[in-house]
Amino acid sequence: MSQALHPMLNIAIKAARTAGAIINRASLDLDLLKINTKGPNDFVSEVDRAAEQAIIETLLGAYPGHGILAEESGRSQGAKDSDYVWIIDPLDGTTNFLHGFPVYAVSIALAFRGQVQQAVVYDPTRNDLFYASKGRGAFLNDKRLRASKRTRLSDALIGTGFPFRKGDNFKRYVQMFEEVMQHCAGLRRPGAAALDLCYVAAGYYDGFFETGLNPWDIAAGSLIITEAGGLIGNFTGEADYLYQREVVAGNPKVYAQLVQILAPYTRVIKPDEPAATPAAGAALTPEQALAATAAAPAPAEPAKKKGPVRIRKADMPRDDDAPF
Missing domain, CATH: 3.30.540.10 (Fructose-1,6-Bisphosphatase, subunit A, domain 1)
Incomplete structure (x- = not known):
């Protein structure tokens, strides 16, 4: 080096x-x-x-x-x-x-x-x-590393991760998956979120989204993304994501378009609600709660929010190996 x-x-x-x-x-x-x-x-x-x-x-x-x-x-x-x-x-x-x-x-x-x-x-x-x-x-x-320069979601390769734990909201995820899939050039799911975030920083992906992640999955990757000129936040485009169990990242243009699609699916924890529970034994002080999280400057303003998204009721095409 x-x-x-x-x-x-x-x-x-x-x-x-x-x-x-x-x-x-x-x-x-x-x-x-x-x-x-x-x-x-x-x-x-x-x-x-x-x-x-x-x-x-x-x-x-x-x-x-x-x-x-x-x-x-x-x-x-x-x-x-x-x-x-x-x-x-x-x-x-x-x-x-x-x-x-x-x-x-x-x-x-x-x-x-x-x-x-x-x-x-x-x-x-x-x-x-x-x-x-x-x-x-x-x-x-x-x-x-530099985030990619693609500006249109229709040209973008997007990374994601499937929910896999009991209690995860599979139906909500499938709706998100269906909508993003119809707006981008391709979706990938290799299965290691820390690497997925680095792939956004490297420009291999143009964007990434996932739910159910823990702080240790995303803390390092979040700084690597922002230092490469990308943005990372929760589904409503805010910098409070480390303990929200939802994350979206991308180059600035693709990030804004993903936020527009994903905002209706947010489950952001409100201040009067209990915070997402960290791992067993992880008793955090307020200082360590990293609520500010900001590995980065506050994300750029997303595109104007649209109204509630209509999810088509038609079933997604599937094959015998589909995990849904």
Whole structure:
């Protein structure tokens, strides 16, 4: 890497590569892995836990006074009241990994008083390192990342993720999917949100949307997108998305068009409603709630909102393998 990196970013990169090595070794013999189920279609393997522990040991070894918010261990490690909080997903795309499908990544972000400042997403199967420091641009390995320049949704390739946990609103998602599908050039669903967000930053996708995501899925990718000139927000185009369990991202033009389509489907949590519950054990202080979330400047104003969207009642075409 040619440019001088922030010391905290360097530590995050070291932690991500350490976790990636653990994941790559385990991928050579998937049959030997011990796997537990957190819920229907929600798996955790000993690799997730080993990678997470390696990341935490690396980060706290360098910064013992920092806080930790990690997928598998919640806030059980690190300082509980630090302004600095590392937000960690040791293996985003566990289901892909367990099947040998090579789309998964390590995601590490550092938030200072609710603002994401440093971000790393490492794809161990390709040895691709996406990273960003706030105000200093986003990079893939040594290459500066820029969001795409496509302006029309009809020309755009959009990424998404299907809901998969019990309790997710499948019917609502299928309606969104149908409407976006009819307005764009193509939809893709590889299955690792951290990488999906990096693909928006790299310009591989022109936009992305998903529901049901947790903070560790999107914290790092959100900064990488904004540092590449993209926008990220909730379905109504606001910067409060980290705990809203809905996210939309894209280059500025496509982002605005996606917000226009997705706004009627928003489930934004109002101030008088209980916040989305983080992972078990993740007791967050207000400072760490990252409600402001803004990895980025406030998103540009979306296109004028239209009235409620009419969903056609005709069934979507499907084949025998359709997941709906």
